[in-house]
Amino acid sequence: MSRVERVLCDDERFASLIPGFAPRAPQLEMAKAVEQALSDSSVLVVEAETGTGKTLAYLVPALLADGPTIISTGTKSLQEQLFFRDLPVVLKALGVHRRVALLKGRANYLCPYRLQLHLEEARFQTRDTALQMQVVARWAARTASGDIAELREIPEDAPVWPWVTSTTENCLGQDCPELSRCPVMRARQEAQEADLVVVNHHLFFANAALKGEGVTELLPAANAVIFDEAHQLPDVAATFFGSTLSSRQLQELCSDAISEAAHSSVDVQGLSAHTSALERSAADLRIALGHDGRKETWSAVSSIAEVIKAMEALAQALLALEQFLEPYSRSSRGMESCHRRASEQRASLQRFQSGHDDNLVFWFETFKRAFLLHATPLSVAEMFDAHRAQQRCSWIFTSATLSVAGNFSHFIERLGISDAATLRLESPFDFRRQAVLYVPEDLPTPDMPDYTSRLVDNMVPVIGSARGRTFFLFTSHRALREAAELLRGRIEYPLLVQGEAGRRQLLEEFREHGNAVLLGTSSFWEGIDVRGEALSCVIIDRLPFASPGDPVAAARIERIKRERGNPFRDYQLPQAVLTLRQGAGRLIRDIHDHGVLVIADPRLIDKSYGKLFLDSLPSMTRTRKPEVVERFFRYIENRGNIETAGN
Numbered sequence: 001m002s003r004v005e006r007v008l009c010d011d012e013r014f015a016s017l018i019p020g021f022a023p024r025a026p027q028l029e030m031a032k033a034v035e036q037a038l039s040d041s042s043v044l045v046v047e048a049e050t051g052t053g054k055t056l057a058y059l060v061p062a063l064l065a066d067g068p069t070i071i072s073t074g075t076k077s078l079q080e081q082l083f084f085r086d087l088p089v090v091l092k093a094l095g096v097h098r099r100v101a102l103l104k105g106r107a108n109y110l111c112p113y114r115l116q117l118h119l120e121e122a123r124f125q126t127r128d129t130a131l132q133m134q135v136v137a138r139w140a141a142r143t144a145s146g147d148i149a150e151l152r153e154i155p156e157d158a159p160v161w162p163w164v165t166s167t168t169e170n171c172l173g174q175d176c177p178e179l180s181r182c183p184v185m186r187a188r189q190e191a192q193e194a195d196l197v198v199v200n201h202h203l204f205f206a207n208a209a210l211k212g213e214g215v216t217e218l219l220p221a222a223n224a225v226i227f228d229e230a231h232q233l234p235d236v237a238a239t240f241f242g243s244t245l246s247s248r249q250l251q252e253l254c255s256d257a258i259s260e261a262a263h264s265s266v267d268v269q270g271l272s273a274h275t276s277a278l279e280r281s282a283a284d285l286r287i288a289l290g291h292d293g294r295k296e297t298w299s300a301v302s303s304i305a306e307v308i309k310a311m312e313a314l315a316q317a318l319l320a321l322e323q324f325l326e327p328y329s330r331s332s333r334g335m336e337s338c339h340r341r342a343s344e345q346r347a348s349l350q351r352f353q354s355g356h357d358d359n360l361v362f363w364f365e366t367f368k369r370a371f372l373l374h375a376t377p378l379s380v381a382e383m384f385d386a387h388r389a390q391q392r393c394s395w396i397f398t399s400a401t402l403s404v405a406g407n408f409s410h411f412i413e414r415l416g417i418s419d420a421a422t423l424r425l426e427s428p429f430d431f432r433r434q435a436v437l438y439v440p441e442d443l444p445t446p447d448m449p450d451y452t453s454r455l456v457d458n459m460v461p462v463i464g465s466a467r468g469r470t471f472f473l474f475t476s477h478r479a480l481r482e483a484a485e486l487l488r489g490r491i492e493y494p495l496l497v498q499g500e501a502g503r504r505q506l507l508e509e510f511r512e513h514g515n516a517v518l519l520g521t522s523s524f525w526e527g528i529d530v531r532g533e534a535l536s537c538v539i540i541d542r543l544p545f546a547s548p549g550d551p552v553a554a555a556r557i558e559r560i561k562r563e564r565g566n567p568f569r570d571y572q573l574p575q576a577v578l579t580l581r582q583g584a585g586r587l588i589r590d591i592h593d594h595g596v597l598v599i600a601d602p603r604l605i606d607k608s609y610g611k612l613f614l615d616s617l618p619s620m621t622r623t624r625k626p627e628v629v630e631r632f633f634r635y636i637e638n639r640g641n642i643e644t645a646g647n
Contacts, residue, residue: 004035004061013093014056026425030057033423034396038065038224043395043420045230045412047402049427049618050585054398055082058226059090062196063098067223069196072204074229075527076104080149082228083198101194103187105203110136110146111166112178117259117334118163132160140164146183155502162252168206169249169341170256175333197222201232205240208387223393229527230397231578234414237380238552242360245348245373250282250314253341257325260334274324278317285310286371289364297551298355298362298373311353318346351375361555376552378559381416388417395420401581405615410574428591431618435588436632438462438598439605441624446542446601452479455600456486459539461626462598465633466537468493468515473525473583474541480519483541493517498524510534526582531590536636538587539598543613544579545572573609577616584617594636596629 007013008028014021030048037044038061048054062069073079083102091098119137132154139151154160166184179185191197204225227233254275261268288306301307322342329339352373355362359379365372377383388395395417402411408422440458444451463470468491474480477499484497494516496506503523507530510516514534518524525544546553557567580599587595597620604610605624623629 002032002035003064004031007060007064007094008056014089017089017093024053024428026428027053027057030054030398030423030425031061033421034058034226035061035065037396037421038062038394041223041392041394043417044397045402045408045417045420045422046396046398047400047408047422047424048398049400049425050589051427051429051591052400052425054400055086055228056090058228058396058398059086060094062224062226063090063094063096065224068194068221069224069226070199070204070222071196071226071228072199072201074201074232076108076149076200078229078527079104079198079200087196087198098195099193100196100198101187101190103191103197103199103203104147105200105206106171106184107161107165107167108148109166109183109187110140110143110148110164111171111184112140112146112181113172113176114166114170115140115164116178117263126159129158129160129163132158133163136160136164143183146186156504157502162248167252169344170252170337172333172337201227201229201236202240205237208237208240208384222391224396225391225393226396227398229399231399231401231411231582233384233397234380234411237384237415238377241380241383242374242376243348243351244375245345245352247282247286247370247372249341249345250278250318253321253338253345254279256334256341257321257338260332260338264328264332264335266328266331266335270324274317274321278314278321281310281314281317285314286366286369289366289371292366292368294364294366295549295551296363297555298352298364301364302355311349315346315349315353318342318349322346348373361552363551363555378552378556379414381414385416400585401578403616404574404577405612410570410578427588427618429588429593429618431588431620434594435618435620436596436629437617437620437622438596438626438629439602439622439624440598440600440626443600443602445603452482452541453486455541456483456490458600458626459598460487460490462537462539462596462629463491463493463517465630466596467633467637468513468517469534469536470517470539471524471528471530471535471537471586472517472519472539472541473586474519474521475544476547477521479541480521484519487517487519491517495519524586525579526585528586529589530586531593535586535589535593536595536633537598538584538595539600540580540583542601543576543599543603544583545576573612577613580613581616588618594632594639596632598629 001009005028008031009023011022026048030046030052033044033046034057046054048057062071071082073082079102083100087100115136119133135154136151143150148161148165176182257271257275261271285307288304288310289301322339325335325339325342329336352362352375357375359377360375361378363374363376365374397417397420402408403424404410406424412418412420443454443458459472472483474483480498484495487495494509494513496509496516496518498506498520506518507528510518511530511534548554556571560567560570584597587593587597604613
């Protein structure tokens, strides 16, 4: 037996630290494969379904191996769970000393320079923001880490945070007068000296993008990189290997320039004229782009006279500000930063105005008072492969959903990792006993105008049988809003609706109620772990094919057509299968969980491609009869009552 196997088979190490721990065959198989990949400096892709224990399966070999390791997770919450909950347990069980570090993106840390710069400038803040600024200032005097997650009394989306944190654009770097007190620099220094660093995918790819431009790398040279929740990587990589320009960036440039001017000998009146012109130009472009909620390719508006005029005016305003700032850029590091940002934003805008690159799709989004311009790669395979070539080490990719009916080719091709070994480990859960898959018989196809109302009619009895305790997942906000209105007054359980409260608050309320019905879209399809009876039913409104109106998906489809491929088979279908697997994975999270998965879309049965979806899901008991669902819920309830009586 290898060292890793001996450790994981010694259940006394973990039994006192992890309730119910016992060696699991899939976990051992994954741990051995990870150990081998670390030893060989090779590439490994592991699909480890829910219940495998994949976190332990990669942490143990990583902590027993030599040299620094980077572990990247899908979200900040998973990153914190790994660092604060899982790592201490494994380190204690192993009895080894390893220096570990948690590293987040710079926007998660206080910037002492920007706090001091804006502290007294109430003219730029609402009353609430001014009060929050004082709360941040008091906290800044006592915090050791500078991690803004410590300050829980201020919401994550509070408007104060951009005033007191930095971005890649506005950070002054080594020339910052507050460098010695900078939490970002302290966190990076700790990461450089650690044996194991926990990051998230966004930070990893932000670093990869910076390295591509010759900027000093943020993360240590590693002997191994392990990606958990690796199914997210292609889309996260596309964000960072592309570029964006937002109205918020333009506004922050203006406010930062004014703030810096207050501390230097700049012609404030002249500067104000230029920043006001830039803000007006940004507002005019927002109006020219049309109504709120648009998400379209740039070609849809690029020939409209008002848009052309607004883009030219914005480019002129940026150029004028850039030229105005140029003579002052040598007077302070802050003014130099503003000058550089004006130049970079103008270059980004020009890229949009030219709007042609074979591997980029140019698209935009509109919000009530804001806009975003995106240039997104159609493929990241070549760029990611080039980045891997710079870092000669082990690369390990793991998630519960990487394959389509056992085939990894879609994931491998999107990341360009053709040299990878693959391993698929099925869940040890007894899905036939623990779960029922229900596909209703009498629903129309999702393209029918009355689909959502018919769906709600069908699901009200299911929700009643489940006694609430339901996630109702939708593929669109429109369908969610319609269903929410139809359900109000028709169910006796608490109704929690995405958009009416924050994600974290909705989940806390769902767990506290114990019988709630939560309606959510994409952000609730993955990364949610609700164990026990509080979640006993997951309803998915339709098969999650990407919207044909999504500009990036549409551009990728066109490219596949040009290359004489089959967009449905090669892209749309596998993407939908992986997304469905994520949504379905919310139901059974523990060996003691029971529940019903409803996939309401009749195409699952009626279309030939439905078999691929079914073959990719766990082997649940399947039914099309509502009375079977009702009997199953009665069985769950009776079983729970018997267990309670026995205790």
